[in-house]
Amino acid sequence: MNPIFNAIQTELFKLRKSKMIRIIFAAFSIAPLMGGLFMFILKNPELAENTGLIGAKAQIAGEANWPSYFGLLAQMIAIGGILIFGFVTSWIFGREYTDRTVKDLIALPFPRGTIILAKFITAFIANILLSLYIIVLGILLGLLIVLPNWSVSILSDGLVTLFITTLLTVALSTPVALVACYGRGYLAPLGFVVFMVVFSQIIAAIGYGAFFPWAIPALFSGISGTEGLIGIENLMIVIVTSIIGLVATFYWWRYADHS
Amino acid sequence: MQAVIQTESLSKSYKGFHALDKVSLQVNKGEIYGFIGLNGAGKTTMIRMLLGMIKPSEGACFINGKRVSLHNYSIWKDVGYMVETPYAYPELTVKENLDISRRLHSIRDPLVVTTIMEKLNLTRYADKRAKNLSLGNAQRLGIAKALLHNPKILILDEPVNGLDPAGIVEVRELLMDLATNHGVTVFISSHLLSEVAKISTKIGIIHEGKLQQEISSPELNQLLTRKLLINTHNQPSTLETLRQEGFDSNLSKEGLIELQSQRAIDNPENIARVLIQHGHSLTKLTVEEEDLESYFLRATQAKGGN
Incomplete structure (x- = not known):
């Protein structure tokens, strides 16, 4: 039996059994439901006029068609994902400290980094599954409300944007893992992701969002008409941030005193 | 090994x-x-x-x-x-x-x-x-x-x-x-x-x-100290008798007579015989071994040790 395979199995099992993941799935379901509702209201202007505030907000999404809808879903993943993927990562890494089970993961007959690798792989799988769930649910809702402009090329373009936005957002989970280990629990990383979302809004508002890792996925997804603002160098900022988080977490886990 | x-x-x-x-x-x-x-x-x-x-x-x-x-x-x-x-x-x-x-x-x-x-x-x-x-x-x-x-x-x-x-x-x-x-x-x-x-x-x-x-x-x-504890109806008189017989003894906080000499601890029956010969009525005669807690406190010289 391969230690890494066993460790991933145990991590997935712990995650599957937790209430947290079910709550997160339920909470994240709100994103496509909201997107679908906006599209439905836009598609039915007479209903939008009667709905007041919701109707006014729904105008932000632009036209009621598949390209707009995919854009809206991507933005939800980019902003909501920082929180949601951050929560999942906080829990996977921080719960061992909060539940004081970390000591059972230290003196095991395989390299110490195996557990951290298994946790990162588990977080990646869980976050990708969450995103896929949002995308599939979103597409089903789009089909249900019969949005116009459906074509294979629009679908593939939309999926590519969603996929890259997901990867960028998931990549930013690695510093969250580091904060969970360093903070020895899941409260510090939860605070960290909330701060990052707030900072990304402020920094994007003053025009430097393209250089702040946590603002880049949202800019990439095309929020506020920012298509084209993000280049390879900006994506590299996200990748470098992710690698720093990854390496620092491994380093911390290997060399820190686990007291 | x-x-x-x-x-x-x-x-x-x-x-x-x-x-x-x-x-x-x-x-x-x-x-x-x-x-x-x-x-x-x-x-x-x-x-x-x-x-x-x-x-x-x-x-x-x-x-x-x-x-x-x-x-x-x-x-x-x-x-x-x-x-x-x-x-x-x-x-x-x-x-x-x-x-x-x-x-x-x-x-x-x-x-x-x-x-x-x-x-x-x-x-x-x-x-x-x-x-x-x-x-x-x-x-x-x-x-x-x-x-x-x-x-x-x-x-x-x-x-x-x-x-x-x-x-x-x-x-x-x-x-x-x-x-x-x-x-x-x-x-x-x-x-x-x-x-x-x-x-x-x-x-x-x-x-x-x-x-x-x-x-x-x-x-x-071997390290745990042992002592012989005695109780009679007349403790002061018993103490005096023991002193006369050459046994160093004292009265504990609990009011029991304590003897720590190896001679007394190894042969409590001799002590019993001597006391009875002098007319003392024995109500208790026991060899008590120090428990590990007391030994530990003594060894570490922590507060509460004797």
């Missing part, structure tokens, strides 16, 4: 505070080493360093002759451990928690979980969530996790904490059986001194981070 567990000048300092100071000890195969000390004496720090959880500031630990380090992770194959209060994943059942330990130790056979639950009387709690376990059963679960992979070395921190008297006896017998009949080496830390004395073949007393004393079980019996 090669030591199974060995430490060499093991020290740990935190910002100038010496949690552990140059502790050198060795535990041989099949021995049960009782590591006793007051709260904060350095027991858990020692155990964490033995398990590689914290790095020594100085010195080294060896398990089966191999230095405890990040690279020598294969040594943990033979080690079962429990550090401080055992914690388990609260939302998982006893069986699921043990199954996680089984997988992490790469044991294919799921029956080991059933076997260990039977051994520690956890079978009827198999489907109970860990968060709903009593302290005693949580302790049993911690011991079960430590024993699951049949380790040749057991490192246990306060293993009988929270157990009821029957549980304490069970764990004591289990550990003694493992050491005596299966050659398992046990390192056990505790503040329950008399409990440790019952099972240990060697005892180390740690105080303020220093290994104060190492004693084998036979030596311990």
Whole structure:
């Protein structure tokens, strides 16, 4: 039996059994439901006029068609994902400290980094599954409300944007893992992701969002008409941030005193 | 004989505070080493360093002759451990928690979980969530996790904490059986001194981070002071008689006459005969041995020791 395979199995099992993941799935379901509702209201202007505030907000999404809808879903993943993927990562890494089970993961007959690798792989799988769930649910809702402009090329373009936005957002989970280990629990990383979302809004508002890792996925997804603002160098900022988080977490886990 | 567990000048300092100071000890195969000390004496720090959880500031630990380090992770194959209060994943059942330990130790056979639950009387709690376990059963679960992979070395921190008297006896017998009949080496830390004395073949007393004393079980019996206690209807007169007969004696706080001379302790019947000849009515004549707690307090010169 391969230690890494066993460790991933145990991590997935712990995650599957937790209430947290079910709550997160339920909470994240709100994103496509909201997107679908906006599209439905836009598609039915007479209903939008009667709905007041919701109707006014729904105008932000632009036209009621598949390209707009995919854009809206991507933005939800980019902003909501920082929180949601951050929560999942906080829990996977921080719960061992909060539940004081970390000591059972230290003196095991395989390299110490195996557990951290298994946790990162588990977080990646869980976050990708969450995103896929949002995308599939979103597409089903789009089909249900019969949005116009459906074509294979629009679908593939939309999926590519969603996929890259997901990867960028998931990549930013690695510093969250580091904060969970360093903070020895899941409260510090939860605070960290909330701060990052707030900072990304402020920094994007003053025009430097393209250089702040946590603002880049949202800019990439095309929020506020920012298509084209993000280049390879900006994506590299996200990748470098992710690698720093990854390496620092491994380093911390290997060399820190686990007291 | 090669030591199974060995430490060499093991020290740990935190910002100038010496949690552990140059502790050198060795535990041989099949021995049960009782590591006793007051709260904060350095027991858990020692155990964490033995398990590689914290790095020594100085010195080294060896398990089966191999230095405890990040690279020598294969040594943990033979080690079962429990550090401080055992914690388990609260939302998982006893069986699921043990199954996680089984997988992490790469044991294919799921029956080991059933076997260990039977051994520690956890079978009827198999489907109970860990968060709903009593302290005693949580302790049993911690011991079960430590024993699951049949380790040749057991490192246990306060293993009988929270157990009821029957549980304490069970764990004591289990550990003694493992050491005596299966050659398992046990390192056990505790503040329950008399409990440790019952099972240990060697005892180390740690105080303020220093290994104060190492004693084998036979030596311990010799080190414990004994005294002859006497009670009669007329204690002052009895004291006078004993003095006249050449026995140095005094009155204890409890009002009993104490004799500490070896001559009196070895031959209490002589004392009884002398006192009866002088017309004293004996109501108590007993040889009392110092308990380990008193000895420990005396050895560490802590407050409350005599």
